[in-house]
Amino acid sequence: MKQFRSILIFALIDIKRSFRDKTALFFIFVFPLIFLFVFGGIFGGNNGPSFNVALLNQADNSFTKEFLKNAQKDDLIKINKDIKTESDAREKMKRGEIDAIIKLPGSFGEVTGGQPYPSGQAEVVVDQNSAQAGATLKSIFDAIFNQVNKEITKAPTPFTAKLTVSKEQGLNQFDYTFAGLLGFSILSLGIFGPTSVFPRMKQQGILRRYHTTTLRVWQFFTANVLSQMFVGVLSVALMFAVALTFFDLNMRGDYLTMLVVVLLGTATMFGVGLAVGGWAKNENQAAPLANLITFPMMFLSGTFFPRFLMPDWLQTISGLLPLTPIVDALRFVVTEGRNLFEIGPELGLTAIWLVVIYVIAFRVFRWD
Amino acid sequence: MVQAKNLTKTYSDRNVVDNISFDVKPGEVFGILGPNGAGKTTTLEMLEALRPIDGGSATIAGIDVAKDPYAIRAIIGVQPQSPSFQDKTKLTELLQLFAAAYGLTVDAKQHLASVQLEDKAGSYVEQLSGGQRQRFSIAAALVHEPKVFFLDEPTTGLDPQARRNLWELVRDIKKRGVTVVITTHYMEEAELLCDRIAVMDAGKIIALDSPKNLVRNLLKKGFKKEQHVEQANLEDVFIDLTGKALRD
Numbered sequence: 001m002k003q004f005r006s007i008l009i010f011a012l013i014d015i016k017r018s019f020r021d022k023t024a025l026f027f028i029f030v031f032p033l034i035f036l037f038v039f040g041g042i043f044g045g046n047n048g049p050s051f052n053v054a055l056l057n058q059a060d061n062s063f064t065k066e067f068l069k070n071a072q073k074d075d076l077i078k079i080n081k082d083i084k085t086e087s088d089a090r091e092k093m094k095r096g097e098i099d100a101i102i103k104l105p106g107s108f109g110e111v112t113g114g115q116p117y118p119s120g121q122a123e124v125v126v127d128q129n130s131a132q133a134g135a136t137l138k139s140i141f142d143a144i145f146n147q148v149n150k151e152i153t154k155a156p157t158p159f160t161a162k163l164t165v166s167k168e169q170g171l172n173q174f175d176y177t178f179a180g181l182l183g184f185s186i187l188s189l190g191i192f193g194p195t196s197v198f199p200r201m202k203q204q205g206i207l208r209r210y211h212t213t214t215l216r217v218w219q220f221f222t223a224n225v226l227s228q229m230f231v232g233v234l235s236v237a238l239m240f241a242v243a244l245t246f247f248d249l250n251m252r253g254d255y256l257t258m259l260v261v262v263l264l265g266t267a268t269m270f271g272v273g274l275a276v277g278g279w280a281k282n283e284n285q286a287a288p289l290a291n292l293i294t295f296p297m298m299f300l301s302g303t304f305f306p307r308f309l310m311p312d313w314l315q316t317i318s319g320l321l322p323l324t325p326i327v328d329a330l331r332f333v334v335t336e337g338r339n340l341f342e343i344g345p346e347l348g349l350t351a352i353w354l355v356v357i358y359v360i361a362f363r364v365f366r367w368d
Numbered sequence: 369m370v371q372a373k374n375l376t377k378t379y380s381d382r383n384v385v386d387n388i389s390f391d392v393k394p395g396e397v398f399g400i401l402g403p404n405g406a407g408k409t410t411t412l413e414m415l416e417a418l419r420p421i422d423g424g425s426a427t428i429a430g431i432d433v434a435k436d437p438y439a440i441r442a443i444i445g446v447q448p449q450s451p452s453f454q455d456k457t458k459l460t461e462l463l464q465l466f467a468a469a470y471g472l473t474v475d476a477k478q479h480l481a482s483v484q485l486e487d488k489a490g491s492y493v494e495q496l497s498g499g500q501r502q503r504f505s506i507a508a509a510l511v512h513e514p515k516v517f518f519l520d521e522p523t524t525g526l527d528p529q530a531r532r533n534l535w536e537l538v539r540d541i542k543k544r545g546v547t548v549v550i551t552t553h554y555m556e557e558a559e560l561l562c563d564r565i566a567v568m569d570a571g572k573i574i575a576l577d578s579p580k581n582l583v584r585n586l587l588k589k590g591f592k593k594e595q596h597v598e599q600a601n602l603e604d605v606f607i608d609l610t611g612k613a614l615r616d
Contacts, residue, residue, distance in 0.1 A: 002471040002472075003471060005468070005471075005473075006468035006469065006471055009464055009465065009468040009473075010465060010468060013457060013461045013464065013465055016457075016461070017454065017455075017456050017457050020456040021455075021456050201454065204452040205448055205450065205451075205452055206452055206453060206454050208418070208448070209446075209448060209451070209452075209453070209508075210469055211418060212416055212418065212441060212444075212446035212448075212509075213441055213466065213469035213470055213512075214438050214441045214442050214469065214470050214471065215468075215469035215470075
């Protein structure tokens with residue numbers, strides 16, 4: 001009981017101290033916002049100058065080949081050649097990787113019904129979030145078809161384009177990026193703070209002084225983790241507030257689930273910082289190790305660059321990083337609205353990392 | 369109260385503390401004197417359970433230092449050579465932290481008053497002078513009312529007023545019944561404060577007695593100092609000119 005009261009006192013005074021420290025305040029609140037504004041500015045809009053589409057073509061005739069060649073001429077439409085099935089295409093559209101699905105039925109471009117010219121209907125499938133992109137795509141197709149129709153016949157248009165809005169809620173690029181930025185913020189907050197603060201406190205003999213008391217390492221750790229979780233939640237809350245206000249973030253999950261992910265993620269990443277900062281005798285030892293650990297996670301765990309863009313072997317490796325399940329969980333909550341049960345695997349993996357990291361941190365900790 | 373028996377510390381085959389034994393009596397002020405590198409600080413750190421003991425043993429109040437370091441830490445107070453504290457933390461908060469480290473809660477203001485820092489309660493440590501910082505560090509070290517108080521060169525770098533003030537504090541602490549172990553290389557300080565002195569050189573204790581006896585033994589050997597009949601020295605002049613009041 002006494003021991004827990006002591007932990008709370010340490011945590012409380014540490015939080016107060018953070019709010020008096022301008023450098024700490026910058027890294028807790030301003031630093032993540034800078035990234036938010038930079039990346040929000042890049043990915044804020046949903047309309048790019050071109051459209052990424054999946055082509056589901058069942059037609060195999062010379063007309064269709066010629067038509068597709070013309071359609072891609074002016075770079076407005078970029079066909080993702082890796083997508084072969086409709087379910088794959090819909091999945092990718094849900095994630096915001098493509099803007100629309102173009103469907104050409106088998107009869108497209110065939111000469112049927114005793115008519116002298118080929119006919120058919122192209123279907124542009126989009127979801128709610130890219131309805132605008134869909135409308136634009138449809139007019140592009142209309143224009144192309146008008147051209148074709150004119151060439152073939154002066155009669156009423158045998159080719160038409162049809163716009164279908166699917167029922168799946170789409171994802172815009174910002175929502176996806178935002179979840180990654182949350183992960184980046186949790187990473188940098190958890191590692192850069194303790195890896196500079198603890199070695200400095202050691203060099204000044206501040207930690208050594210606590211070592212002369214009956215304070216236990218686990219008490220010291222717990223107090224710091226509590227303080228860090230508090231600050232981490234505030235930092236993430238501010239990011240949410242800014243994202244909702246300025247970037248029309250579409251948060252699909254509930255905030256209680258989010259809180260659990262943020263608390264667990266913050267504690268895990270802080271454990272990495274605690275292990276490095278607790279081991280290092282000075283900042284010269286801490287900084288290179290901190291960077292060595294941080295950079296792979298920063299670039300491979302899906303914070304800035306989506307992991308699905310990586311080659312398979314790299315996806316396998318990056319899946320083993322402790323930040324990856326945290327970023328995945330954050331993204332599932334923000335963009336898909338998954339609940340605690342549905343992100344169970346990610347939380348479980350993070351919890352395993354938490355245990356591993358803190359066992360290491362305890363083993364390597366030094367008071368001076 | 370504090371017992372060292374054949375205490376030894378070895379760094380790369382060199383004994384920085386070499387087989388020393390002594391016995392500090394309850395309530396006395398015990399001084400460890402010696403030039404830099406004599407092994408004073410290492411000796412203290414072994415007694416404080418901060419450094420592993422390589423040979424021999426040490427007990428405080430009957431508790432083996434190596435076997436139960438946490439029981440030792442609960443009954444000792446430690447004043448390091450250059451005390452420093454985390455920044456942007458108020459003095460009252462720091463005392464709460466130190467009390468919490470021992471599982472206690474305390475009246476921080478009262479502890480500050482005991483070292484004449486009550487009006488600095490809301491200040492940060494970085495706003496204190498060297499002497500104030502030393503005094504604050506003493507308050508922090510005594511927050512759990514230890515039985516033994518270790519001070520490592522507490523007056524190095526202090527001005528004469530602050531040094532005198534610190535001597536007063538040490539005498540007060542002694543009056544409260546606390547056993548004090550202090551290292552210094554100021555002979556005047558040792559003579560004024562210490563009941564007994566161990567003189568260390570190259571890791572060994574080369575003399576151990578009361579200041580008076582040590583001087584008497586030297587005189588017995590026929591030692592003669594050039595005679596000075598001055599009744600005051602330069603420090604007396606300095607104190608006469610600038611007064612005894614603390615400057616911080």
